[in-house]
Amino acid sequence: MSHKELAPGIHWVGAVDWDVRDFHGYSTLQGTTYNAFLIVDEKVTLIDTVKRSHHSDMVHQLRRIIDPARIDYLIVNHVEPDHSGSLIEIIDLIRPEKLICSPLGKAALLAHFHREDWPYEVVKTGDELSIGARTLQFIETRMLHWPDSMFTYAKEDGVLFSSDAFGQHLATSERFDDEVPLPTIMEQAAKYYANILYLYSPLIQKLLASVAEMKLDIKMIAPDHGVIWRTNINEIIAAYDRWSTGAAGKKALVIFDTMWHSTEKMAKAVAAGIEAEGVPADLLNLKVQHRSDVMTRVLTAGAIVLGSPTLNNGVLPRMAGFLSYLRGLKPTNKVAAAVASYGWSGESLKVLNEALTDMKLDVVDEGIRCKYVPTHDDLAACVQLGRRVGQALQHKLAKQNG
Secondary structure (H helix, E strand, C coil), X not given: CCCCEEEXXXXXXXXXXCCCCEECCEECCCCEEECCEEECCCCCEEECCCCHHHHHHHHHHHHHHCCHHHCCEEECCCCCHHHHCCHHHHHHHHCCCEEEECHHHHHHHHHHHCCCCCCEEECCCCCEEECCCCEEEEEECCCCCCCCCEEEEECCCCEEECCCCCXXXXXXXXXXXXXXXXXXXXXXXXXXXXXXXXXXXXXXXXXXXXXXXXXXXXXXXXXXXXXXXXXXXXXXXXXXXXXXXCCCCCCEEEEECCCCCHHHHHHHHHHHHHHHCCCCEEEEECCCCCHHHHHHHHXXXXXXXXXXXXXXXXXXXXXXXXXXXXXXXXXXXXXXXXXXXXXXXXXXXXXXXXXXXXXXXXXXXXXXXXECCCCHHHHHHHHHHHHHHHHHHHHHHHHHCC
């Protein structure tokens, strides 16, 4: 087999995007891939397409294997444009007998492309389709991470085409997980989960349980982004199980923005107090840390402390943006606190505390607010706040670990 063949007759026909650096607000400094797959059987079947900008790359991959006009079926696991952007051109090229999608997939395709004349065939969880020597089974995965999402499972080969689940934004010329250092892949998989799937964690727990009940013999997981899992399948499934339970880790994050360094001094004092309780604490300055990288750390941290001075009766713009991002991803099961500096009105502490409370995090106390430049006593109070955060996290970890 070639390095682009998952199994005899199952080919990768996607595209590598080496240049993308932003994915709707998520930093993709290592690029990404748009994976699509071709199964050559009695009924030649294409699973997903690619972003429209990379349509010609995909057609080139197809033509290396087969005349695209020979493709019989097109499966759309997910309608988001990075996977369906080439759909019109591909359908015009191959003229499929069937366009296979979930019930909500059909609704999404109609809403995106307004084509009533396409040969839709709607499938639901448990439905099967024979394509010759192979049988494809379908599993609806609603809100993972769009309503239309589904998996396609090639039973005889044990290949799970998992759409956006288990993916990574990672551009490589290698196609499989045993060809790239595992820490690199897991770091990108964690970032992908933290920034795209985090808020759907309860649904992911249910999905993992459902897939386990189906007793699928999974030999390979082929996501729509990143490398294909064939060696470390247990590791990525275990990671998803761990991430989706929201288990607290022994790590605190002090996330702040600062104007004239007063909040920064407070943040450092809080971190010192946390560390004094035996808990590692990372200082994350939003001026230099991208929000998506901060969210990756939030995923496995057990405590977060937010800090911002007051500006225009609120927080600094970078902190305001981060709060919006954080709230949308709905982190759970974390100890939390806030600190703030101000010159005259001082509303930032209230804004931070309200955000932490709205997210139902375990807020240690009302936090600390300092006017202009913190005094030695102010910083000593920040150290004590950090100690309370560290103690609360240690207590949570002891309770969590039984």
